[in-house]
Amino acid sequence: MDRKTRLKQSGLSCTRWRYSILKILKDSHLPLTSKDIYKMLPNPKPNLATVYRNLNRLVEKNLVRCVTLGERARYYELIQPDSHKHRIICKTCGQIEAFEPVGCDLKSFEKLIREKFNFKVEEHSLEFFGTCPRCQSLYQQN
Amino acid sequence: MDRKTRLKQSGLSCTRWRYSILKILKDSHLPLTSKDIYKMLPNPKPNLATVYRNLNRLVEKNLVRCVTLGERARYYELIQPDSHKHRIICKTCGQIEAFEPVGCDLKSFEKLIREKFNFKVEEHSLEFFGTCPRCQSLYQQN
DNA sequence: ATGTATTTGCAAATATTTTGCAATCATTTT
DNA sequence: AAAATGATTGCAAAATATTTGCAAATACAT
Structure with missing residues (x-):
């Protein structure tokens, strides 16, 4: 559209x-x-x-x-x-990368939440924080 | 400590x-x-x-x-x-609730990210947004 | 107890987001 | 196609959130 x-x-x-x-x-x-x-x-x-x-x-x-x-x-x-992303964010340089969730089984997770809390999940956000390849080599923090 | x-x-x-x-x-x-x-x-x-x-x-x-x-x-x-939380946040009233991740298998997820992007994951944050029980009944949005 | 580096209060500076209002624009009705 | 109407815009100013410089106060190793 x-x-x-x-x-x-x-x-x-x-x-x-x-x-x-x-x-x-x-x-x-x-x-x-x-x-x-x-x-x-x-x-x-x-x-x-x-x-x-x-x-x-x-x-x-x-x-x-x-x-x-x-x-x-x-x-x-x-x-x-029809699509949603997850993200990885470098804590050192702040760079953000997004990727399509592969084999992300949060649906069952959401079902659990509905059952346990009677909370209606409409969306979720999942971010991973850490160190990107570039910062890893720059700062040798392995 | x-x-x-x-x-x-x-x-x-x-x-x-x-x-x-x-x-x-x-x-x-x-x-x-x-x-x-x-x-x-x-x-x-x-x-x-x-x-x-x-x-x-x-x-x-x-x-x-x-x-x-x-x-x-x-x-x-x-x-x-030794512990980390996931959260559910009501988009209507803003109320936040935290819970210990049960059977959360994000570890394997993190491994995948390490392999695919060579990104070193240090922590993650997972939030579910939606409607809390109270707001569901208040606003009949089922 | 003393000396030194760190932290604090205060006021002012930045940064980010929102608001009031008159002028302008988009869309529906004629 | 022009007029009418309601929404949107620019501008300046307000509200909110966070940071900073500096002198006085505090923490803590000696």
Whole structure:
């Protein structure tokens, strides 16, 4: 489905900036901060407040997810109904890498939670923190 | 090991506030924000900056972990070598609940990551987002 | 008890996100 | 296609969260 239809369906009008922000998120394989997105927007740029307002709107309508990684700021990513990612984050350089969960059996986990806590799981986030190959060799911490 | 020894071992002096902050984190079964901690400190309270500085110091020395849950601010929790928690967070009311991972087989997951990406996993964080029992009945969203 | 390095309080600086309001834009109705 | 209406935008200012410089106070090894 194209972005314009996607927006319409969610009851959001398709404005210039909203559309661009959604495109940027769609094209990024990593979650982005508001600043990242601001920087990637073409000139003439909108006001930063506009970026924030749009992100909030998109999150509210469940088109975008807000994730918070490690000790840094908020990140945003497009919600794609058919795929979700797990992430590995280097504690030394902060680099983030995302990968499709392979053989991730969290479904059964979620079922357990439903049974035990009567909590309805809608999504999960799984991040691994550690040291990336580059930092391992740079700092010999093996 | 008592807190004082723990601090010493990490090369941190045992100051009044550092000690209190560590105690508060130890006694909490949930991660806390800087504000939470500030509020829980006894009168006369230290400066908020002192809380921040201590938290940063404790994180740096790996006595405390900084986690970021959902869309809210930074949370801090004591690192306990022998246990780690997973969390369920209600997207509606923001309530956080922690539980000991039961039959969590992320170890093999971590091994895979090591093999595939040559990334050294040091810790992971797993959170489930959804709707808590109370909000489910309040808002009939089943 | 003393000396030194670390920590603290305070106030001010940064950083991040939100808000009010008038002007502008998107979309529906005519 | 123009008008009407409701949502969105820019701008500046506010709110919130976190960090910093510096002088005074504290921790702790000697």
